[in-house]
Amino acid sequence: MSRGSSLQLSRRTVLAGLAGAAVSGCGGTRSKEVVRFWAFGREGEATAELLEEFHARHPDTEVEIQRLPWISAHEKLLTAYAGETLPDVCQLGNTWVPEFAALDALEPIDEAVRTSGIVEQQDFFEGTFNANRIDSVLYGIPWYVDTRLLYYRTDLLKQAGFDHPPADWAEWSAMMGAIKSLVGPDRYSVLLPLNEFEPLLVLALQQPSELLRDEGRWGNFRSPDFHRTLSFYADIFERGWAPRMSNTQLSNVWDEFGNGLFSFYISGPWNIAEFNKRMPAELKDAWMTAPMPGPEGPGLSSAGGGALVVMKTARNKEGAWKLIEYLSEPQTQQRFYELTGNIPPRRTSWQLPALERSPYARAYYTQLDRLRSPPKVPEWERIVTEMRLASERVVYGRATVDGATVQLDATTDAILEKRRWMMSRGGGKA
Amino acid sequence: MKVARAGWWFVAPALMVLAVFFFIPVLAAFAMSLTDFDLYALADYDNLRFVGFHNYVTLLTQPLFWKALGNTFYFVILGVPLSLGASLGAALLVNSKLARFKNVYRTIYFAPVVTTMVAVAVVWRYIFHTRYGFLNYVLGWFGIDPIDWMGDPHWSMPAIVILAIWKNFGYNMIILLAALQSIPEDLYEAARIDGASGWQLFRHVTLPGLAPVLLLVSILTMTGYFQLFAEPYVMTEGGPLQSTLSVLYFMYEEGFKWWSLGRASAVAFLLFVLMFAITLLQLRLARRQVNA
Numbered sequence: 001m002s003r004g005s006s007l008q009l010s011r012r013t014v015l016a017g018l019a020g021a022a023v024s025g026c027g028g029t030r031s032k033e034v035v036r037f038w039a040f041g042r043e044g045e046a047t048a049e050l051l052e053e054f055h056a057r058h059p060d061t062e063v064e065i066q067r068l069p070w071i072s073a074h075e076k077l078l079t080a081y082a083g084e085t086l087p088d089v090c091q092l093g094n095t096w097v098p099e100f101a102a103l104d105a106l107e108p109i110d111e112a113v114r115t116s117g118i119v120e121q122q123d124f125f126e127g128t129f130n131a132n133r134i135d136s137v138l139y140g141i142p143w144y145v146d147t148r149l150l151y152y153r154t155d156l157l158k159q160a161g162f163d164h165p166p167a168d169w170a171e172w173s174a175m176m177g178a179i180k181s182l183v184g185p186d187r188y189s190v191l192l193p194l195n196e197f198e199p200l201l202v203l204a205l206q207q208p209s210e211l212l213r214d215e216g217r218w219g220n221f222r223s224p225d226f227h228r229t230l231s232f233y234a235d236i237f238e239r240g241w242a243p244r245m246s247n248t249q250l251s252n253v254w255d256e257f258g259n260g261l262f263s264f265y266i267s268g269p270w271n272i273a274e275f276n277k278r279m280p281a282e283l284k285d286a287w288m289t290a291p292m293p294g295p296e297g298p299g300l301s302s303a304g305g306g307a308l309v310v311m312k313t314a315r316n317k318e319g320a321w322k323l324i325e326y327l328s329e330p331q332t333q334q335r336f337y338e339l340t341g342n343i344p345p346r347r348t349s350w351q352l353p354a355l356e357r358s359p360y361a362r363a364y365y366t367q368l369d370r371l372r373s374p375p376k377v378p379e380w381e382r383i384v385t386e387m388r389l390a391s392e393r394v395v396y397g398r399a400t401v402d403g404a405t406v407q408l409d410a411t412t413d414a415i416l417e418k419r420r421w422m423m424s425r426g427g428g429k430a
Numbered sequence: 431m432k433v434a435r436a437g438w439w440f441v442a443p444a445l446m447v448l449a450v451f452f453f454i455p456v457l458a459a460f461a462m463s464l465t466d467f468d469l470y471a472l473a474d475y476d477n478l479r480f481v482g483f484h485n486y487v488t489l490l491t492q493p494l495f496w497k498a499l500g501n502t503f504y505f506v507i508l509g510v511p512l513s514l515g516a517s518l519g520a521a522l523l524v525n526s527k528l529a530r531f532k533n534v535y536r537t538i539y540f541a542p543v544v545t546t547m548v549a550v551a552v553v554w555r556y557i558f559h560t561r562y563g564f565l566n567y568v569l570g571w572f573g574i575d576p577i578d579w580m581g582d583p584h585w586s587m588p589a590i591v592i593l594a595i596w597k598n599f600g601y602n603m604i605i606l607l608a609a610l611q612s613i614p615e616d617l618y619e620a621a622r623i624d625g626a627s628g629w630q631l632f633r634h635v636t637l638p639g640l641a642p643v644l645l646l647v648s649i650l651t652m653t654g655y656f657q658l659f660a661e662p663y664v665m666t667e668g669g670p671l672q673s674t675l676s677v678l679y680f681m682y683e684e685g686f687k688w689w690s691l692g693r694a695s696a697v698a699f700l701l702f703v704l705m706f707a708i709t710l711l712q713l714r715l716a717r718r719q720v721n722a
Contacts, residue, residue: 075686082472103473195669246669248555249580378469382688389672396583396671418470422477 032062035319036087038077041070042270043091043144043306046339047327054326061319081105088314089323091306094131097140099378100309106139107310107317113138118325127371128345131303134376140307141324144333144342146268147301148202148292149367151275153263155286156182165290169232172264172293176241179263188243190236190264191253194395195246197388198302199266202292204229204387205372206299212412216377217420219412221387221405228295230391230401237395244395254278257287266292268304272360273341289363291370303371305345343368379415386411463695472689485696495697497672498680501587505676506655509591513651514644516595517602522636524603525610536607540600547597551664554593555580580666583673590661590674597661598654602647609643610636645716649709656705677701 039047044067051063066087068076074096080086081103092100100106113119119141121129132140152165160179166172176189183189192199204211207225212218220226236242243262250256257265258280265271275287292299308327310320326332333349336342343364344350355361374380390408393399399407463485465471471478489495524535542550557564558579566576579589617635626634637644658676662668668675668683677697685694 078469078472078689099469103469105473195667244670245581246667248666248669249560249578392669392671398671418466418468418477421479422470 032060033316033319035061035063035089035316035323036066037063037089037323038066038068038087039091040068040073042340043342044068046336049339050327050332050335053332054323057326058319058322061322063323084313086311086313088311088316088320090309090311091143092140092309094140094146094304094307095374095381097132097307097309098134098376098380101134101137101139102378105312107312107314108137108139109141109310109321110138112310112321113141116321116325119328123346123348125345125347125368125371127303127368127373128305131305131371131373132307140309141328142345143306143308143327144336144340145303145345145364145368145371146270146305146342147303147364147367147371148198148266148268149301149363150290150292151257151265151267151271152288152290153257153260153286154288155283156260156263165288166293168293168297168299169295176236176264177239180239180241183260183263185240187260188262189241190266191245191250191256191262192233192236192242192266193247193250194244194392195248195388197384197391198268198304200229200233200387200391201374201384202266202299202301203233205302205374206292206294210375212375212377212383212416215423216375217416217423219383219409219416221390221408221412227401227405230394230405233391234394234401258283269343269361269364270341272358276360289360291363291367298370300370300372301367303373306342377416377419379419382415383412386415459695459698462692463699465692466690467692467695469689481692485693486700489693489696489700494672494675495677495680498675498677501672501674502656502658502676502678504587505591505594505658506652508588509594509655510648510652512591513595513599513655514602514648516599517606517647518640518644520599520603521606521610525607536604539603542597543600545597547660547664550593550597551661555665558589581670583671586666586670586673590658590665593665594655594658594661598651602651605643605647606640609640613639645712649712652712653705653709656701656708 037047038044044065048065048067051065054063055061074093077086077090077092077096077100081100086105097106113121124142125145128142128145129138132138132142150165156179157163157165157175160175160182162175162178166175179189204226207229209223209225210220211226213220237244247253253265254274255278256262257275258278272289279287292301294300308324310317310324314320327336328346330344330346330348330351333344333346334352334355337344337349337352337355343355343361345368350356350365374384377383386408390399390404390411394401394404464480464482466479466481466485520539523529524532524539529535556562560566560576560578560581563576563579565579569575569577577585579585613636617639618631621631621635657678659678659682662674662676662679663682666674668679678701681694681697681701684690684697
């Protein structure tokens with residue numbers, strides 16, 4: 001998923017985007033072949049720094065980079081699609097790939113990968129590639145991975161009597177209970193921001209059931225598996241282990257983690273750098289990352305992140321692919337990691353001292369072998385938002401787990417009505 | 431005959447501009463609200479279905495739409511009188527003969543109006559913070575327990591109202607200030623000679639003098655407040671529990687987040703009809719009062 005949902009980050013990226021827009025106005029000489037590239041937020045900023053090397057290698061190609069703020073990226077892309085002003089290459093959140101594939105806006109790139117000497121499919125973590133494949137057609141090359149895992153306070157966990165991170169839900173519950181009785185009524189065990197769907201989605205993906213059934217025609221939230229997930233999630237709030245809070249209320253997640261307002265936090269890789277930078281000096285070594293605990297043993301996490309796609313309407317597809325190949329090289333990905341903290345989707349790229357030696361990144365390396373994609377239907381973003389709202393109602397005691405899941409299925413089925421109509425008509429082009 | 435035709439030629443430019451920039455878009459939007467225009471239709475017009483008034487029916491049977499409507503009314507009913515009160519109060523204070531540095535105060539009170547909403551939101555999020563917030567700190571002096579402004583569904587809308595009033599009262603204050611200054615001084619003098627008290631002066635000289643401007647300001651404020659969007663967008667994202675979701679926010683999500691433009695157009699029309707009806711009602715009430 002994109003990170004637009006978190007306000008703290010988007011504020012930063014909005015500023016970055018604005019600054020970027022100001023700079024990118026000045027193009028080079030017009031005699032060169034131009035590749036138009038759109039990237040968002042920090043990624044756009046960092047890519048601009050990576051391009052020097054690309055321009056040195058391909059003096060006849062000029063990359064025009066347009067930086068968009070995350071918060072409005074999705075709208076801008078759709079508007080550009082409607083107005084036929086899409087770029088040649090674009091960064092795309094994994095969850096948006098099905099949508100733009102349904103719009104027939106993306107160029108299939110299986111063939112390009114097959115003949116490429118640089119983009120080696122075997123070298124990528126499998127889950128990251130699969131996230132960009134719709135109905136066995138490949139539309140995007142993974143650029144960086146955004147999966148969620150556990151950040152936790154080692155010192156508080158130790159005080160509560162545990163010297164290792166949780167391995168499964170049962171142990172995690174035991175730890176949350178112990179921490180809660182340790183820290184008292186004003187502090188909590190875990191932060192599950194109510195305005196983020198990611199934590200619940202990760203827990204839901206850990207269960208074997210599909211979230212949508214019959215090739216994404218109907219919701220499947222009434223399944224016993226999702227029922228179990230939502231009950232587990234709601235129980236955490238019910239017992240007072242998690243505060244009923246959204247990110248917008250916290251003002252500063254990192255300070256509160258340092259204050260011990262919560263000891264567990266489910267978040268993405270960019271927070272490694274943030275916590276490194278923002279934790280108070282005396283707590284420098286008091287935190288760690290761990291792979292997600294699952295219902296029974298190590299759990300799956302969501303295959304999110306960013307992909308690079310070539311647009312069907314691209315004027316310079318060759319140049320576009322050259323840029324994707326360059327950005328997929330292990331050396332480039334390593335520099336990209338150094339600049340952004342975004343973790344690379346290629347195994348070879350992980351052979352970087354900074355990555356190999358970082359104890360915080362190690363958990364991600366383990367987690368990358370256990371990824372699962374959310375359902376790949378264009379309506380997913382809306383459905384998952386409805387899922388979040390349903391869970392919020394349960395957490396606030398406005399609905400029971402049974403009532404919420406039945407209603408969620410009804411809403412989902414209504415959202416998917418058009419898709420069912422399309423599939424019955426066009427034989428599955430959606 | 432000829433004169434009439436000449437008249438049409440004279441208004442033609444204005445009519446054309448109106449047609450191109452108002453009537454045609456409105457008609458197009460209405461036509462769109464009768465279809466299920468969405469992402470799929472954007473890809474291929476074959477995927478567009480004419481659905482009649484289905485969008486309107488779905489909306490009117492959807493609890494979330496009613497919730498958004500209820501939230502919007504709550505915001506308007508609470509916000510407009512308080513906002514007008516704040517504007518009037520500030521205008522009276524600035525206009526008072528005792529006040530010094532009038533221009534300075536006028537500028538200070540007007541500053542929030544021209545400040546960017548996003549920057550304001552950053553500051554107010556701290557003011558509303560449950561633990562470190564200035565507002566709860568002040569309430570603490572009076573022995574009031576901290577309020578979870580942004581997290582409690584009962585308090586989130588009042589918090590948005592407070593923010594909106596602070597953000598907007600300066601604008602109306604400037605208009606009311608101009609109206610206050612245009613009330614002839616001899617009216618006050620005559621009333622004072624007749625022995626009117628301060629309150630009587632306000633009630634029988636100031637208020638009637640302000641009436642037409644107050645009506646204008648209240649209509650403008652109300653239409654503005656019905657279009658509540660930026661405040662929840664930057665402060666709460668419509669939450670918690672959708673307690674700050676307004677009709678416009680709902681429309682924005684339908685249209686630009688989920689790209690169901692058919693449904694979003696239907697929302698826009700419902701909102702238009704509603705605001706039109708309320709403004710008519712307000713005008714009629716005002717006319718009756720003037721006649722009475």
